[in-house]
Amino acid sequence: MTFTNNQVTVRLKRLAGAALLVLCAANSEAAGYAGTQFEIEMVVFARESGMNLSRETWPAAPRLNYAERWVDFNTPSRSNSEIPALQPAPNHLDNKVAALRRDPGYQVLFHKTWRQVLQTERNAPAVLISGGQMDGNHHQLEGSVTLSVSRYLHLSTDLWFSEWLPPTAALPSPLSQGVEQGAEQPRGIPVPTRPRAALAAAARDTASDEPLDLDRSGIRTEPAMYHSGSSFSDRPVSEPEPEAMEKLAARVAVLQEERRLRSGELHYIDHPKLGVLVEIRTVTPLEEPEPLDEPMELTP
Numbered sequence: 189m190t191f192t193n194n195q196v197t198v199r200l201k202r203l204a205g206a207a208l209l210v211l212c213a214a215n216s217e218a219a220g221y222a223g224t225q226f227e228i229e230m231v232v233f234a235r236e237s238g239m240n241l242s243r244e245t246w247p248a249a250p251r252l253n254y255a256e257r258w259v260d261f262n263t264p265s266r267s268n269s270e271i272p273a274l275q276p277a278p279n280h281l282d283n284k285v286a287a288l289r290r291d292p293g294y295q296v297l298f299h300k301t302w303r304q305v306l307q308t309e310r311n312a313p314a315v316l317i318s319g320g321q322m323d324g325n326h327h328q329l330e331g332s333v334t335l336s337v338s339r340y341l342h343l344s345t346d347l348w349f350s351e352w353l354p355p356t357a358a359l360p361s362p363l364s365q366g367v368e369q370g371a372e373q374p375r376g377i378p379v380p381t382r383p384r385a386a387l388a389a390a391a392r393d394t395a396s397d398e399p400l401d402l403d404r405s406g407i408r409t410e411p412a413m414y415h416s417g418s419s420f421s422d423r424p425v426s427e428p429e430p431e432a433m434e435k436l437a438a439r440v441a442v443l444q445e446e447r448r449l450r451s452g453e454l455h456y457i458d459h460p461k462l463g464v465l466v467e468i469r470t471v472t473p474l475e476e477p478e479p480l481d482e483p484m485e486l487t488p
Contacts, residue, residue, distance in 0.1 A: 223305060227277050227471050228468050229277075229300070230465070230466045231296065232296075232299075232317065232347065232463070233462070234462055247441075252379055253346075254314070254331075255346070258383065259273055259315055260315070261302070279301050280469075281467065303471060309338060313334070315335070326435050329348075330347070334346075335468070340449065340450070342449065343446075343447045343449055344446050346444050347464075349443075352436070377439070379436070441460070441461035443457070443462045445457050449466070452470070
């Protein structure tokens with residue numbers, strides 16, 4: 189079948205119109221998600237022999253950095269410094285966590301459920317994550333996750349699991365491999381110190397008497413007091429821990445992953461050393477009770 193130029197032009201216009209409708213629908217859906225409160229449950233665990241059983245090697249020089257704009261579980265909301273911006277919520281995955289704890293091959297490092305108002309990727313802050321055993325002012329598991337919305341829900345992980353270098357011990361393999369005899373041994377992998385914000389005074393100064401925000405679903409939402417190391421407007425400036433010192437790791441496993449999520453589904457992010465279970469649930473707004481009809485007063 190041969191098409192005339194006019195028929196081809198008409199078909200192209202129809203295809204362009206259909207594509208435009210799909211794009212508009214996607215943008216509308218993204219706009220509908222942005223500013224909506226979700227419930228996020230996350231479990232992070234380590235495999236004791238994960239790297240030994242896989243073909244992957246420990247990275248020799250991983251780049252470990254905290255995001256410049258972040259929020260943690262101690263961050264207060266902007267409207268009320270007594271209320272956390274990431275509000276805790278009940279766990280739904282306790283049975284899966286219990287199964288992991290029963291297996292000696294796994295170590296549960298982190299398990300929390302929180303409510304968060306999700307934003308677009310450009311505006312979404314990183315949520316600081318830590319867990320496992322502590323050594324000084326560091327945890328075995330550190331880093332952050334960023335949850336954002338566009339057409340879909342998105343999760344970006346930047347997590348690392350450290351095996352610390354004893355001050356007097358020789359570096360283990362593979363860091364010690366390839367070093368010429370007599371050459372200076374590498375000092376180890378520097379691990380950044382978790383940022384800490386000067387919250388108290390700034391939170392009180394920025395707290396206002398304005399009512400809490402209401403999103404389109406009628407859920408009361410709390411804007412977060414985000415921290416930024418490069419700006420000071422209504423946000424406190426992050427500063428290092430006062431006792432922060434350079435911490436060296438012998439080996440660091442890094443989990444950097446981008447994943448598209450669906451609300452209400454349990455997702456699993458796999459890694460030879462680390463594993464992540466995450467579920468994002470839509471928060472159903474509470475229906476306001478209807479006002480009771482007061483009896484009419486009749487005057488004699």
